[in-house]
Amino acid sequence: MYRTLITPRFSETDALGHINNTVVPVWFEKARTPIFRCFIPTLDHRQWNLILAGFNVDYLLPTYYGEDVEIRSGIHHIGNSSLKIWHQALQGGKVVAQAEVAMVHYDYEAESSTAIGEEVRLLLAELQDPRPW
Amino acid sequence: MYRTLITPRFSETDALGHINNTVVPVWFEKARTPIFRCFIPTLDHRQWNLILAGFNVDYLLPTYYGEDVEIRSGIHHIGNSSLKIWHQALQGGKVVAQAEVAMVHYDYEAESSTAIGEEVRLLLAELQDPRPW
Amino acid sequence: MYRTLITPRFSETDALGHINNTVVPVWFEKARTPIFRCFIPTLDHRQWNLILAGFNVDYLLPTYYGEDVEIRSGIHHIGNSSLKIWHQALQGGKVVAQAEVAMVHYDYEAESSTAIGEEVRLLLAELQDPRPW
Amino acid sequence: MYRTLITPRFSETDALGHINNTVVPVWFEKARTPIFRCFIPTLDHRQWNLILAGFNVDYLLPTYYGEDVEIRSGIHHIGNSSLKIWHQALQGGKVVAQAEVAMVHYDYEAESSTAIGEEVRLLLAELQDPRPW
Numbered sequence: 001m002y003r004t005l006i007t008p009r010f011s012e013t014d015a016l017g018h019i020n021n022t023v024v025p026v027w028f029e030k031a032r033t034p035i036f037r038c039f040i041p042t043l044d045h046r047q048w049n050l051i052l053a054g055f056n057v058d059y060l061l062p063t064y065y066g067e068d069v070e071i072r073s074g075i076h077h078i079g080n081s082s083l084k085i086w087h088q089a090l091q092g093g094k095v096v097a098q099a100e101v102a103m104v105h106y107d108y109e110a111e112s113s114t115a116i117g118e119e120v121r122l123l124l125a126e127l128q129d130p131r132p133w
Numbered sequence: 134m135y136r137t138l139i140t141p142r143f144s145e146t147d148a149l150g151h152i153n154n155t156v157v158p159v160w161f162e163k164a165r166t167p168i169f170r171c172f173i174p175t176l177d178h179r180q181w182n183l184i185l186a187g188f189n190v191d192y193l194l195p196t197y198y199g200e201d202v203e204i205r206s207g208i209h210h211i212g213n214s215s216l217k218i219w220h221q222a223l224q225g226g227k228v229v230a231q232a233e234v235a236m237v238h239y240d241y242e243a244e245s246s247t248a249i250g251e252e253v254r255l256l257l258a259e260l261q262d263p264r265p266w
Numbered sequence: 267m268y269r270t271l272i273t274p275r276f277s278e279t280d281a282l283g284h285i286n287n288t289v290v291p292v293w294f295e296k297a298r299t300p301i302f303r304c305f306i307p308t309l310d311h312r313q314w315n316l317i318l319a320g321f322n323v324d325y326l327l328p329t330y331y332g333e334d335v336e337i338r339s340g341i342h343h344i345g346n347s348s349l350k351i352w353h354q355a356l357q358g359g360k361v362v363a364q365a366e367v368a369m370v371h372y373d374y375e376a377e378s379s380t381a382i383g384e385e386v387r388l389l390l391a392e393l394q395d396p397r398p399w
Numbered sequence: 400m401y402r403t404l405i406t407p408r409f410s411e412t413d414a415l416g417h418i419n420n421t422v423v424p425v426w427f428e429k430a431r432t433p434i435f436r437c438f439i440p441t442l443d444h445r446q447w448n449l450i451l452a453g454f455n456v457d458y459l460l461p462t463y464y465g466e467d468v469e470i471r472s473g474i475h476h477i478g479n480s481s482l483k484i485w486h487q488a489l490q491g492g493k494v495v496a497q498a499e500v501a502m503v504h505y506d507y508e509a510e511s512s513t514a515i516g517e518e519v520r521l522l523l524a525e526l527q528d529p530r531p532w
Contacts (some may be wrong), residue, residue, distance in 0.1 A: 027409065143299075148414070199308065288421070291420045317458075
């Protein structure tokens with residue numbers, strides 16, 4: 001499990017006075033940066049080899065502007081060409097949202113999924129952690 | 134089933150040359166406007182009585198700038214205080230993404246879910262449609 | 267002068283109950299699509315030849331969710347390699363925001379500005395209109 | 400002058416492979432948090448007393464994903480009820496964008512601007528710095 005700190009932006013609130021729900025997947029994408037680095041160490045988009053297959057997200061409590069949010073993330077499954085990632089967002093010590101994300105190692109030229117190599121697996125192993133729910 | 138037309142914005146693309154995945158939930162939220170109107174006819178945020186419980190989304194094909202996207206939406210389950218909604222995004226005649234969304238009729242002052250009344254149910258019934266997948 | 271209709275999204279509001287100020291430049295970028303088409307008829311990003319030099323924007327009145335916004339746009343100056351564009355956003359018949367935008371015809375490979383050709387000038391001329399303020 | 404560190408998000412890129420221009424005002428708004436705190440120490444949106452009058456922004460160089468951005472900010476003018484703020488975004492030691500922002504101390508109930516008090520002026524004075532261009 002690793003942590004990412006997010007300071008909510010005023011532009012991320014909505015008229016209900018909370019963080020808008022569509023912002024949470026943006027934060028979770030940002031929290032996947034260490035996973036992106038396992039596959040693309042330079043983060044150069046011209047070498048990108050990942051694609052998002054889908055995710056599910058649950059909103060447990062409202063999230064507010066004015067207090068930092070801690071994102072906890074881990075990889076809970078590494079398949080042949082895919083991986084499953086979990087995220088939890090905490091504010092004030094409480095889980096406010098959580099998600100499970102499916103990503104695929106992808107060859108954009110061949111337009112097909114491709115096996116994850118041994119070197120990348122070693123890096124991913126350091127981020128492995130069972131899903132906490 | 135009802136349709137919502139979206140013209141992708143250049144700012145919604147990302148460095149891979151597609152629409153960024155975090156944009157699709159934004160489009161789907163926009164496509165829920167007719168459902169919001171069943172609960173809050175004026176769309177006045179001070180009378181808002183809905184909360185998003187969660188959603189899952191699958192990305193089937195890349196979505197591009199420069200061609201309109203049709204969102205098809207329907208309500209496939211109406212419970213005592215909650216409802217389940219499906220969305221499909223189509224571009225060039227193909228389904229590019231789909232989602233299932235859980236919303237709750239909510240009293241923000243009492244901070245609890247609250248039963249959906251008969252008048253609202255009559256309006257929701259017009260948007261009912263089985264999930265197409 | 268040409269018009270673009272925008273339906274504000276709930277996710278574009280902020281905790282003050284208005285549309286967040288950072289959204290207005292996004293709407294104005296969307297309203298430049300007819301200008302983009304003069305330079306890149308297919309809107310294919312691989313053929314993009316425009317760069318934004320800068321803009322200034324004034325916020326005159328709050329903008330609300332629940333009512334459409336009309337964007338009026340025009341080109342008020344066409345230089346050798348650059349153009350100046352104005353935008354006005356109106357809601358309920360009143361101007362809520364306005365901006366002046368400088369764009370440059372740009373060769374991304376050569377990394378330099380490049381003269382606007384005659385064919386493009388003919389297309390741009392149809393969108394010319396003096397700035398209304 | 401004070402500094403704010405921004406780590407660009409993948410969702411903030413666009414199809415040209417750079418950070419989309421509409422993102423920069425979002426970063427600059429985030430960089431105004433210390434100024435917001437002078438007026439609203441809790442950052443509670445129900446006590447908000449600031450309104451954005453407008454800004455101008457210049458884009459000098461493309462900004463990329465994968466490298467942090469430093470925002471430098473200062474207040475270069477404090478009027479009776481308004482203030483002028485400058486921002487510079489630097490990446491790799493070079494200024495990539497800069498902006499000048501006009502904000503107004505505002506009473507949302509009375510719907511009018513209101514004089515900035517002495518206590519707030521003392522706090523603002525610590526963030527004063529001449530515009531560097």
